Amino acid sequence: MMVHPLDPADVQRLDSAHIWHPYAAAGTPALPVESASGVTLALGDGREVIDAMSSWWAVVHGHSHPRLVAAAHRQAETMSHVMFGGLTHRPAVELAQALIEVTDPVLTKVFYSDSGSVAVEVAIKMALQYQRGIGHPERRRLLTWRGGYHGDTFAAMSVCDPEGGMHALWEGTLAQQVFAPAPPARGATPDQITEYVDNMDGLIADDIAALIIEPIVQGAGGMRFHDRALVAAVRELCERKGILFIADEIASGWGRAGKMFATEGLNPDILCVGKALTGGFMTLAATLTTQAVADAIKSPAGGGALMHGPTFMANPLACAVATESVRMLQEGQWRVQVPAIESALLDGLEPLRQREGVADVRVLGAIGVVEMAEPVDMSRTTAAALDHGVWIRPFGRLIYVMPPYICTPEHIATICAAVDAAVGAATKRTENQ
Template structure:
């Protein structure tokens, strides 16, 4: 345990110099100082332990200090930590790309390794735009998406985030203006709304000549509002985009690798996009890495263009350390126990969050796979909620009107009970 004077000095330096995500400088809510993490627990410098119900922003699906992932990282570091990917290649990246092709929906054959999820969306949009330019269709430059989405914080992905409710409204007039249809009707298992189907179809039909792609988060809209929708709408999009010669992009950065109960959210619909983005859980939360996959059609189209290369190349593309730990994480998933784990987590979340339906101010309780959400009729006071949660030994990061959890798949029943009880009680005071 770190001494009290050392903790105070570190937090003083943090407040003076460190700009944390989605916060002012200096921060108005002081961060907690983490000293160690193991299993599903974060040990703070002051000795307290918190159950991490966030999987470090949905990435640490196997928990912390997993012996398999630790060993993969150490073994790779003993041979090569990094080498440039331009003109060179290596076994961890080759194996990772091959495995991703095998695991993802059929037809995705080519893999571009990226630095982060937001960059993978940036690359996906660039792929779509460059594809149509290579075919001489320079009029196809716009994207269509539905409201309530979130696709990252880099420039072009911000343009397909929700233009009103999201944090990127600040950039209206600077970002490219994309086309938006209403938010898909809520509910994973709710009946298909035929009028909404008509809205989707009509939007693509009317704008097909200017559309490069339709870009959506399949089944679960993440940071835009933690909404679930019927997978049937993905089948509608696949049919209408194929019919009208528009590319289809699925952003599975949050949903990929088992989070919704299927390996990929697209599997719920039984369809494959032209371009797929994955990230977050790709490395089990150990290192930043993402990937953009595309079909042979997209790759061939770009390769036939006036500029026959994809105009993108991150310095740390294909980093061997990240690729090696990603391979180890995917190997753990290939053992198949994750399905049982996610089903167990889903069951415990349903049981534990059910009492929240009777709490004043809670307007919705929803669970899908290893995702549990309480939606309130008012914005959550982050400082009050954090104090309440940490006092109960739980780490969550509420936002807007949501108190939610996306825990590691290995979280025990007892710890899931701790998390859900803390969520319900926090809904009463936050």
């Protein structure tokens, strides 16, 4: 039977009939996208809109960047995939070298996986096997702070916020971890940081294996920002207590928060990266760790091997594209682009602080957040932004943007106008209730 190309109406109809989208009931309508280039999504209805989400924070270089397309083409002509058990290949080795170059010197071991959530799963396994390897099998739980988000697989869900997050449905099923209060917001005093870390210290019982946090920026748990001094104090606490420090930089890494990585110079024991690792070209993540962690796991008590092995681990296509993306980041253009975006977002969003219904406005790097006093209607606010030529994806009380680094001042001005419209739509709904 000959298969004919679908027109946009067929795409939307068949999608609603058969495809289940994330965080949505089956059958929830979705907008067809016909193509993507630079900062622009071409929708099936003919509209072109700015992707102010970087397609869930990943497309930092813009869509269909010619260097990433070329890297994929070159690799596809040689080898698209080969199993990684017992075999290796040049793209995986080149990417590992690049990752080791851009992260802290203590991180010398690279484990590849398919997604950020799985990178967190791997990090948790590493921590638990490490503690077994050094003679502490009783250390089976993790410490984190409230307001966090680390992914949707089961171990990752167990360290997400248990009440305000998206996984309250699984209470009683997930592993029971230990939660400190939400971290003090950016601008905390030294005394506030000391008091918070002292409280966290009191939560480290004999069964704690590691502490995991999103440094500087809490992502899908609430888009909250905190101070580097707090992260440094938490890292020191882990070292003093003999537990591992896991930095989940899947969202905050690759320049998004103003540094290549939020934990630069703090030497995390385990670092999770993903999202922008491939420039949003395809899925890939990595968990980096130290020689000490690797040696403990290698011991008989530690299990002898890290017990994890995704089928598409170190996919050559993804590794080749990721290597090119990392090289582009190493070239450092983002160091000019991100501060420019930060300044433009501040100029465009800060006036919204005075609007009725707005609880807070905050900007850090290429992240802009308007927090409303009440939960927003996603459909209404998204439609308002689309009418202004911008794609956003609000959630909870947050209307936020994470634009691609290649956005011009004109792009950011359009994004801010769209957020203004979305705030207006959210406020109008509240008034009508």
